[in-house]
Amino acid sequence: MDGSGDAQYPKEVSDPGLPLDLADIEFVLFDQLRVHERLADLPRYTDFDRDVYAATLAEGAKVATDVLHPINAPGDRQGCRLEDDGTVRTPDGYPEAWKAFAAGGWIAPHADAELGGAGMPMAIGLALNEMFSGACMAFMMYPGLSAAAARVIAGFGPEATKRQIAEKLFTGEWGGTMCLTESGAGSSVGDNRCRARATAESGVYELEGEKIFISGGDQDLVGNIAHLVLARTEDAPAGTKGLSLFLVPKFWFDDDLTLGERNGARVLGIEHKMGINGSATCTLGLGTDGPCRGWLVGNESDGMRLMFHMMNEARIGVGVQGLATAAVAYNHAVAYAKERVQGTSLRDYKNPDAQNVAIVQHPDVRRMLMTQKVLVESMRALCYRLAVEHDLAEYAADEAERKRWSGRVDLLVPVVKAICTDLGFDVCVSAVQVFGGYGYISEYPVEQLVRDAKIQSIYEGTNGIQALDLLARKLRIDGGRLLMEWMQDAQQRAEAGKAAGFSDDAAALTKAVQAVGASAMHLGGQAQKGEVEGAMLQAVPFLRAFGLVVLGLECMEQAVLAHGAIESGRDDALLRGKSLNLRFYVHQILPGAIALAKSIQSGDVSCLDPQLWAQ
Numbered sequence: 001m002d003g004s005g006d007a008q009y010p011k012e013v014s015d016p017g018l019p020l021d022l023a024d025i026e027f028v029l030f031d032q033l034r035v036h037e038r039l040a041d042l043p044r045y046t047d048f049d050r051d052v053y054a055a056t057l058a059e060g061a062k063v064a065t066d067v068l069h070p071i072n073a074p075g076d077r078q079g080c081r082l083e084d085d086g087t088v089r090t091p092d093g094y095p096e097a098w099k100a101f102a103a104g105g106w107i108a109p110h111a112d113a114e115l116g117g118a119g120m121p122m123a124i125g126l127a128l129n130e131m132f133s134g135a136c137m138a139f140m141m142y143p144g145l146s147a148a149a150a151r152v153i154a155g156f157g158p159e160a161t162k163r164q165i166a167e168k169l170f171t172g173e174w175g176g177t178m179c180l181t182e183s184g185a186g187s188s189v190g191d192n193r194c195r196a197r198a199t200a201e202s203g204v205y206e207l208e209g210e211k212i213f214i215s216g217g218d219q220d221l222v223g224n225i226a227h228l229v230l231a232r233t234e235d236a237p238a239g240t241k242g243l244s245l246f247l248v249p250k251f252w253f254d255d256d257l258t259l260g261e262r263n264g265a266r267v268l269g270i271e272h273k274m275g276i277n278g279s280a281t282c283t284l285g286l287g288t289d290g291p292c293r294g295w296l297v298g299n300e301s302d303g304m305r306l307m308f309h310m311m312n313e314a315r316i317g318v319g320v321q322g323l324a325t326a327a328v329a330y331n332h333a334v335a336y337a338k339e340r341v342q343g344t345s346l347r348d349y350k351n352p353d354a355q356n357v358a359i360v361q362h363p364d365v366r367r368m369l370m371t372q373k374v375l376v377e378s379m380r381a382l383c384y385r386l387a388v389e390h391d392l393a394e395y396a397a398d399e400a401e402r403k404r405w406s407g408r409v410d411l412l413v414p415v416v417k418a419i420c421t422d423l424g425f426d427v428c429v430s431a432v433q434v435f436g437g438y439g440y441i442s443e444y445p446v447e448q449l450v451r452d453a454k455i456q457s458i459y460e461g462t463n464g465i466q467a468l469d470l471l472a473r474k475l476r477i478d479g480g481r482l483l484m485e486w487m488q489d490a491q492q493r494a495e496a497g498k499a500a501g502f503s504d505d506a507a508a509l510t511k512a513v514q515a516v517g518a519s520a521m522h523l524g525g526q527a528q529k530g531e532v533e534g535a536m537l538q539a540v541p542f543l544r545a546f547g548l549v550v551l552g553l554e555c556m557e558q559a560v561l562a563h564g565a566i567e568s569g570r571d572d573a574l575l576r577g578k579s580l581n582l583r584f585y586v587h588q589i590l591p592g593a594i595a596l597a598k599s600i601q602s603g604d605v606s607c608l609d610p611q612l613w614a615q
Contacts, residue, residue, distance in 0.1 A: 019331030068135035075278035102172025116170035123387035133324035138278030149176025217282025243303035248294035264292035275451030322424030329431035381554035414466035419547030421456035467539035515597035545596035
């Protein structure tokens, strides 16, 4: 049973509040990943300890609950509007929330303290981002893009002002955007037609063109906006190699950052979307209404290289968005299933006098909830783990260690982005099914989560592009070294379950790891024989199989830790659930990876037949 059926609840529903699982967040950070211990030796984090991290998370949960959640549903209904003067108005409550959010220092917890951040580990920042994005994903588009732009500007912006600009972005006084996409180009960034012409002023260019799908292209939250724009200089080569990056402000400013005249980067229209309606998605005209000036960032034809400096963090961040919407959807579904009374227990189906029970008692609802639970908790561990490894890649003292962790991050970023957004969307859809007919109604919270979550598999590089990146680029680095190192570690993590009594589960995970390796070898052999299309045809299934195995390893590690804690006398529902998670995952979800591996290695290329869709 799925909770659909005759209505027994009033249509007008009170706000159920924001359900957060702070206990599991802390389990992953402190029990599983030991963030407070593993990063303690890095000079950047010596002033922090577990108590500081825990207090920060608790305060962040209050901000998510009290500041962001109340504007989520109203902002979705109201959306943004474009005024006649080209200014975009965000939904009611957004400006006030921005002020409170910025004043609390929540825009960039991971940024350097001297630039306005808190200097926290990336994993703590992602845990906060999970809570904030779960509370109001549309609002979090604004600080997320501002922080991303600030990191690029701090590293490569105009020398005289880059740190001051970054500080204004990190503290929320200014906002930031990324302007890559153009009509007709889409994911093919190299097809960009936006032009930049050098002026007599050193480092200053005039830009002409149009950018689409620009999140936060204008808004009323900040005093100025710093657009990072990809454009092609005169005589630049075609493709991505000819692209340069420019800092284009909404208002021009001088070296002391005093704002001057309005620049010629103006919103031509805003999109009306399926979800994240509180986020202003703009078409931006450059030079269509007066001169549009910008500073060159880095060197000419350096645009894509500079953008890739922020791409890993951005894609991990989108993976966390997938986790965030899924986590809130699951928690809503659990709460609803415990309260919604419908039907009798199957054990009493012949008893005409049996009392109706909450739908959480029905096996199919249990199956849906358990699938959601396992996916959310394993995705959380995966995202936070990659954040720890990202910090080690950046700040570890030993160069060889930095190189090792950097390779691991490069390998797993496309997996995290794609698997967490694909499965996160599935969790949201499943939550609607638990609610039944009510889930489809906007008075209940899960239908908005489905609409908001869908964009995650599309932006920051579609999940198909993530799969191509994994198969065609990451697996080829150093002759496959990154994959081989991962497989060695993965088999060791799988085998660790034997000592804790999970021998069968360990064997199943080891088999799945080997299936991923065999699939990679098969696809590499196809490519070497010139069957590139046949190999790339399996890129998405390969990433899916890889991702399912990676999540299974997180389930194993959590189950082993929970087993040890229980053996030591600590016993609670969270720990008991970790062992059950592993059993469920190995029997109900992991077989999908084996099935995908068989499909990948079948060599089927039927959809590439040239007569299909010939016209």
